Amino acid sequence: MKLFGSMFAVALTAATITGCSHEQQVTGNFDTEAMNTMMQTKSQFGDIALGADLWEVVICQIPRDTTDSIFEPSDERLNLSSADIVNELGPVVDYFVRWSNGRYSPKFTAAKEVSISADEKSDVCVDRALDQSVNSTRGVLVIANAQHTETAVGGWGRPGSSCAESCSARLTHRAVYIGASDFMPYWKGNPPLDLIEHEMGHALDWPHSSTSVDNFGNGVYDSDIDVMSNSAAPRDINSDARNAPGALGINMYLAGWLDGINVAFLENGTKSFELVATNTELVVDGLRLVLVPLNNSTVISIEVIGASGDNRHLLHDRVVIHQIEVAGETGFERRQTVLDADLLAGKSWSDGKVEIKVKQEVTTNSLTTAKIEVRIAS
Numbered sequence: 389m390k391l392f393g394s395m396f397a398v399a400l401t402a403a404t405i406t407g408c409s410h411e412q413q414v415t416g417n418f419d420t421e422a423m424n425t426m427m428q429t430k431s432q433f434g435d436i437a438l439g440a441d442l443w444e445v446v447i448c449q450i451p452r453d454t455t456d457s458i459f460e461p462s463d464e465r466l467n468l469s470s471a472d473i474v475n476e477l478g479p480v481v482d483y484f485v486r487w488s489n490g491r492y493s494p495k496f497t498a499a500k501e502v503s504i505s506a507d508e509k510s511d512v513c514v515d516r517a518l519d520q521s522v523n524s525t526r527g528v529l530v531i532a533n534a535q536h537t538e539t540a541v542g543g544w545g546r547p548g549s550s551c552a553e554s555c556s557a558r559l560t561h562r563a564v565y566i567g568a569s570d571f572m573p574y575w576k577g578n579p580p581l582d583l584i585e586h587e588m589g590h591a592l593d594w595p596h597s598s599t600s601v602d603n604f605g606n607g608v609y610d611s612d613i614d615v616m617s618n619s620a621a622p623r624d625i626n627s628d629a630r631n632a633p634g635a636l637g638i639n640m641y642l643a644g645w646l647d648g649i650n651v652a653f654l655e656n657g658t659k660s661f662e663l664v665a666t667n668t669e670l671v672v673d674g675l676r677l678v679l680v681p682l683n684n685s686t687v688i689s690i691e692v693i694g695a696s697g698d699n700r701h702l703l704h705d706r707v708v709i710h711q712i713e714v715a716g717e718t719g720f721e722r723r724q725t726v727l728d729a730d731l732l733a734g735k736s737w738s739d740g741k742v743e744i745k746v747k748q749e750v751t752t753n754s755l756t757t758a759k760i761e762v763r764i765a766s
């Protein structure tokens with residue numbers, strides 16, 4: 389859910405790069421067009437996925453006679469301040485610290501409320517929050533105090549325009565916006581936070597993923613293994629779960645949360661790899677991701693997901709395979725498709741050209757590893 393058509397267009401406009409240096413040489417281990425393009429895309433946004441990331445949290449007052457059809461026709465309003473919301477976001481901070489291997493930490497601070505008039509749209513809330521934000525703020529998280537209708541999206545997020553250093557949200561327009569639903573009294577101060585984590589993912593320039601390439605742009609979020617798809621998957625299994633599933637290895641790598649040493653690349657031939665589950669702390673050496681180029685714009689990614697922590701809902705460890713296709717000018721536009729979401733030991737996947745076999749999968753002292761063999765037909 390999460391990103392409706394018109395905001396997608398707005399986000400892309402905001403992210404259009406002027407004077408971007410496509411001729412720039414990218415340092416790294418990978419000398420393929422697809423990876424170079426992804427690294428350049430990433431570099432347009434500087435270090436937005438690293439370090440302390442300052443976010444202002446802003447409640448937007450929606451008038452009871454609002455004409456924006458995104459809102460439920462109801463007089464009920466959220467009775468929380470921006471500071472109250474900040475107090476409920478601790479698990480979101482923990483989630484990103486965990487998945488970034490301690491390299492990224494959103495810092496939420498409460499800012500003054502904003503409001504819109506009856507004939508203004510919800511997006512105006514975000515414009516006002518950006519206008520009042522201080523220079524050091526890199527993103528605004530706006531929560532409407534009215535719920536969206538059941539058929540409307542829960543919210544949206546965008547990375548804003550390119551930015552190398554002084555990434556003030558006032559200039560980049562980086563923002564996340566959500567309706568009030570997840571913070572209503574029904575949740576008794578224990579809100580689900582997966583939607584915010586998903587939208588924060590967009591603010592890190594992450595794209596959606598889906599189980600079918602045909603699903604792109606159709607609002608189908610059907611992969612349970614990625615925060616950027618069915619973010620509510622953990623809650624569907626365990627109603628007490630509050631966080632989204634974890635991040636995909638390709639997003640972690642492009643965010644700078646994995647190092648080159650954690651990623652292997654195979655262009656031809658046959659090779660065996662030992663992969664360590666992506667939720668393993670970096671103090672444990674080893675590969676987290678294997679990438680196989682298909683052509684100038686597409687790679688296959690292979691990783692191991694451990695069914696623990698944020699991915700407990702998956703019930704068993706597995707190897708997962710995605711097709712990652714560069715599209716457009718932002719990471720946001722990459723097309724990430726599940727090729728196999730549950731490949732177990734003894735099984736293999738093949739498209740006729742690339743064959744991936746899982747030879748062994750072992751969990752010892754909560755460390756999950758898998759031996760795989762990748763064969764590329766010549």
Ligand SMILES: [Zn+2]
Pocket residue numbers: 389390391586587590596
């Ligand atoms: Zn989304």
